Amino acid sequence: MSLLEVDGLTKSFGGLSAIESLAFNVAEGQIHSIIGPNGAGKTTLFNMISGLYSPSAGRIRYSGRDVTGAAPHMLAAAGISRTFQNLQVFFNMSAIENVMVGRHLHENRNLFATLVRLPAIARGNAEARERAADLMSYVGLGAYVRVDPGSMPYGALKRLEIARALAAQPRLLLLDEPAAGLNPRETGEIDQLIQKVKDSGVTVVLVEHDMKLVMNISDRILVLNYGRKLAEGDSDEVRRNPEVVAAYLGAGS
Amino acid sequence: MRRLSQARTGGLLSLVIVIVLLPLALDNIYHYDIVIRIGINAIVCVGLNLFIGYAGQISLGHAGFFALGAYGSAILTGHYSWPAWFALPASAAAVGMIAFVVARPILRLKGHYLAMGTLGMGIIVFIVITQEVALTGGPDGMPVPPLTIAGTEIYSETTWYWIIATVLVATVWLALNIVDSPIGRALRAIHGSEPASSVMGINVARYKAMVFVISAVIASVAGSLFTHYSGFITPSEAGFLHSVELVTMVVLGGMASTFGAVVGAGLLTALPQLLATLRDYEMLVFGAVLMGTMIFMPHGLVPTIAAMFQRWRRK
Ligand SMILES: Nc1ncnc2c1ncn2[C@@H]1O[C@H](COP(=O)(O)OP(=O)(O)O)[C@@H](O)[C@H]1O
Ligand SMILES: [Mg+2]
Numbered sequence: 001m002s003l004l005e006v007d008g009l010t011k012s013f014g015g016l017s018a019i020e021s022l023a024f025n026v027a028e029g030q031i032h033s034i035i036g037p038n039g040a041g042k043t044t045l046f047n048m049i050s051g052l053y054s055p056s057a058g059r060i061r062y063s064g065r066d067v068t069g070a071a072p073h074m075l076a077a078a079g080i081s082r083t084f085q086n087l088q089v090f091f092n093m094s095a096i097e098n099v100m101v102g103r104h105l106h107e108n109r110n111l112f113a114t115l116v117r118l119p120a121i122a123r124g125n126a127e128a129r130e131r132a133a134d135l136m137s138y139v140g141l142g143a144y145v146r147v148d149p150g151s152m153p154y155g156a157l158k159r160l161e162i163a164r165a166l167a168a169q170p171r172l173l174l175l176d177e178p179a180a181g182l183n184p185r186e187t188g189e190i191d192q193l194i195q196k197v198k199d200s201g202v203t204v205v206l207v208e209h210d211m212k213l214v215m216n217i218s219d220r221i222l223v224l225n226y227g228r229k230l231a232e233g234d235s236d237e238v239r240r241n242p243e244v245v246a247a248y249l250g251a252g253s
Numbered sequence: 254m255r256r257l258s259q260a261r262t263g264g265l266l267s268l269v270i271v272i273v274l275l276p277l278a279l280d281n282i283y284h285y286d287i288v289i290r291i292g293i294n295a296i297v298c299v300g301l302n303l304f305i306g307y308a309g310q311i312s313l314g315h316a317g318f319f320a321l322g323a324y325g326s327a328i329l330t331g332h333y334s335w336p337a338w339f340a341l342p343a344s345a346a347a348v349g350m351i352a353f354v355v356a357r358p359i360l361r362l363k364g365h366y367l368a369m370g371t372l373g374m375g376i377i378v379f380i381v382i383t384q385e386v387a388l389t390g391g392p393d394g395m396p397v398p399p400l401t402i403a404g405t406e407i408y409s410e411t412t413w414y415w416i417i418a419t420v421l422v423a424t425v426w427l428a429l430n431i432v433d434s435p436i437g438r439a440l441r442a443i444h445g446s447e448p449a450s451s452v453m454g455i456n457v458a459r460y461k462a463m464v465f466v467i468s469a470v471i472a473s474v475a476g477s478l479f480t481h482y483s484g485f486i487t488p489s490e491a492g493f494l495h496s497v498e499l500v501t502m503v504v505l506g507g508m509a510s511t512f513g514a515v516v517g518a519g520l521l522t523a524l525p526q527l528l529a530t531l532r533d534y535e536m537l538v539f540g541a542v543l544m545g546t547m548i549f550m551p552h553g554l555v556p557t558i559a560a561m562f563q564r565w566r567r568k
Contacts, residue, residue, distance in 0.1 A: 052452070114435075
């Protein structure tokens with residue numbers, strides 16, 4: 001069954017179409033990768049799926065529901081979470097608090113309970129902190145629990161965003177270049193982490209330039225070029241596709 | 254975790270101790286008057302800091318909410334003979350409603366535009382108060398009946414001291430409760446990154462409106478208390494300069510520091526009063542303090558000192 005269905009999706013900025021009449025489906029429980037050169041429209045696509053941009057045309061269906069143009073917080077409540085290519089870490093909060101924010105939708109947000117500080121609030125804080133610490137260990141950030149994000153290395157911040165996104169307990173996780181700027185060892189760890197996330201039942205849509213990583217873990221790959229679908233299939237099909245080889249993989253492999 | 258909750262209760266306890274001991278150092282009415290004014294400003298600043306320091310927004314119009322509360326109480330008690338203790342919550346509720354209505358359009362603005370938008374809002378309040386001569390006395394202001402407790406009119410500075418102290422402690426307690434909660438984390442997240450907040454499920458517009466309304470209601474309550482305390486109110490309370498004073502207090506004390514807001518209000522209320530020569534140059538002093546803080550101590554007094562203390566303790 002398809003968890004995510006995209007049909008005729010278009011996003012134009014002024015005269016330029018960043019995404020043009022794009023259609024594809026993401027099956028539940030899979031790792032679905034999206035590759036393509038810089039400027040192909042991958043991040044723009046994520047911004048539409050997560051509600052930050054509203055499409056110029058086309059539809060997005062999630063879990064059988066039309067969610068085209070829905071607000072980001074509504075989509076988050078429906079189970080869509082994501083990380084950002086350009087880090088969007090809360091640098092004014094500690095690392096663990098960043099992850100605690102990811103639990104927002106599962107927390108007690110009643111204003112009255114908060115103002116008079118019902119015991120449920122203090123209990124909820126402790127629970128959120130505990131779960132966030134667990135998640136930080138899960139993504140390999142156990143050493144950074146008490147640290148300010150400002151003093152964390154780039155690779156750790158990328159994982160911090162993954163932990164924050166996972167804290168929301170999503171059904172669909174969008175990862176925008178999680179391995180960018182990482183060394184091969186760190187990339188290997190991200191590889192394992194994404195596998196682990198998939199095994200826990202979360203559907204993953206992965207945008208990534210590291211071909212070894214993509215070919216290794218993807219169930220299905222969508223190749224974008226100038227906002228349009230160039231090819232789609234499993235890693236072997238994509239690797240053999242002459243258009244993909246010519247337009248994108250050409251030089252390297 | 255434990256350290257955090259200790260900082261909460263520890264800070265609140267320190268504030269109570271200072272408030273209880275302070276009268277020992279106050280030996281005349283004039284001193285009491287300064288401290289009461291500090292308390293009133295501190296109440297406004299603690300609320301304003303939720304909006305500016307925690308949620309990362311800016312308002313150059315909060316004096317407008319203060320004045321609306323002040324005039325609401327003044328008019329309801331003066332013209333309509335309402336008991337002050339009914340006029341205060343009624344004014345606060347009305348101000349909350351006004352803030353809620355302007356929140357959606359105005360809080361869509363960011364940075365400079367938000368500053369201009371809130372500035373405009375404050376100016377509108379000022380103009381309305383100045384123009385409605387029949388109700389407000391216009392530019393000359395209006396006298397205000399005193400507060401009464403159990404039928405007794407309150408004029409004594411010491412009684413006022415305890416009234417303001419109680420409201421300040423309650424406000425600080427409420428602010429600390431908000432900060433250390435999922436709502437407080439949502440506010441700080443909005444400060445950190447709006448896109449990331451919204452994809453984490455935070456309804457950004459709703460939380461901005463919520464904290465705007467809360468800070469406006471707190472300003473209104475402080476305004477109501479001020480109006481009865483001073484017994485006379487003029488439109489200058491709604492003025493741009495008053496809004497700038499409030500923001501300067503928040504910035505000097507420390508953004509995203511509830512106790513910083515109290516300290517900032519204390520310093521900048523007391524300084525011009527104590528150094529009599531400074532009084533003619535009050536706005537000059539505020540401007541210099543604002544510039545100096547932004548350049549040399551962008552996190553403000555209390556967070557900077559707290560960080561120094563922590564570094565020192567680690568050694
Ligand atoms: N907010 C925006 N305003 C204008 N143009 C944009 C915006 N976001 C993306 N673009 C343009 O859309 C195209 C696709 O960008 P992007 O989605 O970031 O590509 P990718 O993530 O595949 O590198 C680029 O030409 C980019 O300049
Ligand atoms: Mg991109």
